[in-house]
Amino acid sequence: MTIIGGGIVGIATALRLQQTCPGLDILVLEKEDRLAAHQTGRNSGVIHAGIYYAPGSLKAEFCRKGLEATIAFCREHGLPYEQCGKLLVATTGQDMTRMDALYTRATQNGLSLVRMDRAALREAEPNITGLGALLSPRTGIVGYTAVTQKMSELFVAGGGEIRYGVEVVDLRESANDVAIRLAGGPEFKTRHLIACAGLRADRLAAMCGVGGDFAIVPFKGEYYRLAARHDHVVKHLIYPVPDPDLPFLGIHLTRMIGGYVTVGPNAVLSMARENYGKLGFDAGDVKDMLGFPGLWKTLYANLRSGLDEMANSAFRSRYLKACQRYFPALELTDLQPHPPGIRAQAVMRDGTLVHDFLIRETSRTIHICNAPSPAATSAMPIADHIAGLAAKAFALKGA
Numbered sequence: 001m002t003i004i005g006g007g008i009v010g011i012a013t014a015l016r017l018q019q020t021c022p023g024l025d026i027l028v029l030e031k032e033d034r035l036a037a038h039q040t041g042r043n044s045g046v047i048h049a050g051i052y053y054a055p056g057s058l059k060a061e062f063c064r065k066g067l068e069a070t071i072a073f074c075r076e077h078g079l080p081y082e083q084c085g086k087l088l089v090a091t092t093g094q095d096m097t098r099m100d101a102l103y104t105r106a107t108q109n110g111l112s113l114v115r116m117d118r119a120a121l122r123e124a125e126p127n128i129t130g131l132g133a134l135l136s137p138r139t140g141i142v143g144y145t146a147v148t149q150k151m152s153e154l155f156v157a158g159g160g161e162i163r164y165g166v167e168v169v170d171l172r173e174s175a176n177d178v179a180i181r182l183a184g185g186p187e188f189k190t191r192h193l194i195a196c197a198g199l200r201a202d203r204l205a206a207m208c209g210v211g212g213d214f215a216i217v218p219f220k221g222e223y224y225r226l227a228a229r230h231d232h233v234v235k236h237l238i239y240p241v242p243d244p245d246l247p248f249l250g251i252h253l254t255r256m257i258g259g260y261v262t263v264g265p266n267a268v269l270s271m272a273r274e275n276y277g278k279l280g281f282d283a284g285d286v287k288d289m290l291g292f293p294g295l296w297k298t299l300y301a302n303l304r305s306g307l308d309e310m311a312n313s314a315f316r317s318r319y320l321k322a323c324q325r326y327f328p329a330l331e332l333t334d335l336q337p338h339p340p341g342i343r344a345q346a347v348m349r350d351g352t353l354v355h356d357f358l359i360r361e362t363s364r365t366i367h368i369c370n371a372p373s374p375a376a377t378s379a380m381p382i383a384d385h386i387a388g389l390a391a392k393a394f395a396l397k398g399a
Contacts, residue, residue, distance in 0.1 A: 001390075002180065002190040004168055004204060006030030007040040008148045008376050009368060010196035012383035015155045020387050021396045026160045027190070029180075031167035035152055036145040038274060039198050040376055042341030044223075044254045044262070046237060047071065047081065047140035048374040051088070052249070055108040058357040062378035062385070064109060067138060069380040074142060077150050080257050086139035086237040089121065089130035089326045095241040099134055102241065111136070127233050128326050139237060143257045144376045168197075171207040171365075178208075178364050192394045194386060195367045199273040199344040205367040210360040214369065215292040218273045218285070219248070219343045221265025222313055224335040226253075231260050238326060243305070248343075249373075251312075251322050262338055263323050263330075268313045269299075269306070276340050297351025346370035357382065361393060 001024055003014050014028050032038075047070050050063035074081040090096045106113045114135040116124065121133045152162060170181040177189040195204040199218060205211035226233070238253035248267040255261055272282035289295050299306060312319045316335055323330050346354035346369055357378075358370035366389055368382070375382065390396055 001026045001192050001194070002178075003028045003194045003196060005196035005198060006032070006035040006148075006152075006162065006164075007038060007196060007198055008036060008144055008151070008379040009371055009382055010194075011035060011148050011151045011155065012379040013194060013196060013386050014160055015151050015158075016380070016383035016387045017390065017396075018155055018158050018160055020391070024396060026155075028155075028160065028162040029166050029168060029182075030162060030164050033164050035162075036148040039341065039344060039372070040148055041145045042276075042339060043144065043373065043376055044252070044265070045141050045143060045256055046086075046254060046377070047083075047142050048377045049086070049111055049136045049139045050109050050374070051102060051106045051111060051113070051136055052242065053109065053374075054355070055105065057355075058385075059355075059374060059378070060109050062357065062381035063374045064111070065381040066374065066378035067140070070142060070147070070377060071140065073147065073150075073380065079142070079146055079150060081140055081142040082255075082257070083138060083140035084236055084255055086136040086239055087116070087121070087125060087128070088134040088136070088239050088241050089128060090132050090241050091130050091325045093131075096131055098241045098244065099132065101244070103134060106134075106136075111138075125234055125236060125238065127329060128238055129328055130326050135236070141237070141255055141257055168204065171204060173208050173362060173364050191364070192390065193365045194390065195365065196371075197368075198371070199342065201344065201367065201369050201371075202346070205360060205369050208362050208365050208367065210362060210365075210367055211369070214346045214348050214354065214358070215288065215294060216273070216344045217289060217292075217295055217298065217347045218270040219267045219345055220270040220276075220280075220340055221267055221343060222319075222340045223262045223264030223338040224319070225338040226261045226263060226330075227334045227336060228260070230330075230334060233261060233327075240326065251319070253323075253327060263335070264338070265341065266309050266312050266319065266322075267343070268309045270342050273342065273344075276342065292347075292349070294347045294349045294351045298347050298353065301351055343372045344370075345372055359386070359389070361389065364394070366390060366393070
């Protein structure tokens with residue numbers, strides 16, 4: 001068995017398969033020189049509770065289970081985490097209406113939220129301004145790179161293998177195996193393959209005949225670290241009430257496991273899938289995007305919000321203004337550099353954003369085609385699900 005991808009989903013899947021199929025030889029291929037180099041290691045570190053996701057969706061189910069699984073894993077292995085809770089802060093009348101809808105959705109997902117009026121919000125968070133809020137008491141924070149590293153240690157200790165610096169450039173599936181060609185290296189074969197490739201998921205899926213109708217469109221999320229004087233400015237995570245028509249949660253204040261606070265992310269179209277510079281550009285990535293009709297339809301449908309995000313990226317003062325909606329004391333000098341991330345968002349050819357996790361199969365392969373947030377929170381339930389699919393499709397022993 002070969003697994004492509006050394007993010008948290010790939011490593012969790014490798015570990016789960018090892019646990020459920022004793023004796024199965026499992027190889028993980030990671031093209032970087034370390035694990036969690038992209039989405040896993042460049043997110044907000046939030047353990048989500050599953051407030052936003054459509055009832056009955058994989059995201060709703062896996063996020064709810066994932067919160068419990070993540071906390072249990074951290075407790076078992078002595079990894080730092082904190083359930084500090086999250087406040088969804090309404091700053092406009094429209095936000096208050098959306099907040100009511102979110103409360104209903106959370107209830108449908110089996111979650112208990114606490115409604116707070118303006119006075120209760122001010123008492124809970126004196127530095128935050130709003131008309132009201134919803135409190136998600138179970139939401140937490142963790143370092144997902146540390147979680148991934150611990151999973152990898154368990155996997156290797158159990159006899160698994162991880163190869164670093166190996167990039168898959170071609171896959172060819174036959175009746176008996178899957179041929180894998182690596183950049184600058186020889187071709188080898190595996191009986192079964194699971195692709196957890198994140199920002200390159202569409203390309204690997206297309207190699208196996210289950211892509212083409214969607215593409216990964218990379219959206220860069222830019223963060224700032226708040227000045228040290230704000231390290232203890234909030235007790236909770238502070239989120240705006242999100243626009244239900246967008247897959248992004250908006251610019252939020254996040255307490256980090258390292259003891260500081262970040263603000264972000266925004267969401268701007270990235271000109272490269274894995275180049276995090278302000279002007280990062282990859283000709284191949286741009287060519288693929290421009291040739292995909294779904295991109296243009298998505299951009300047209302979200303033109304206004306897209307232009308706003310670009311302006312917030314270009315002008316730090318506009319970014320600050322978005323933060324000051326609920327944290328008015330924040331100043332421009334408080335916004336200090338912090339590493340950005342890039343979200344792997346699947347978009348269909350008709351321009352529809354894929355809102356749920358998307359998994360596709362062939363006779364010898366399984367592809368996780370769309371797994372942005374809350375995939376880190378949901379990694380262990382996703383791994384359970386993939387292990388079940390693999391056991392059935394590949395007739396694995398011991399599963």
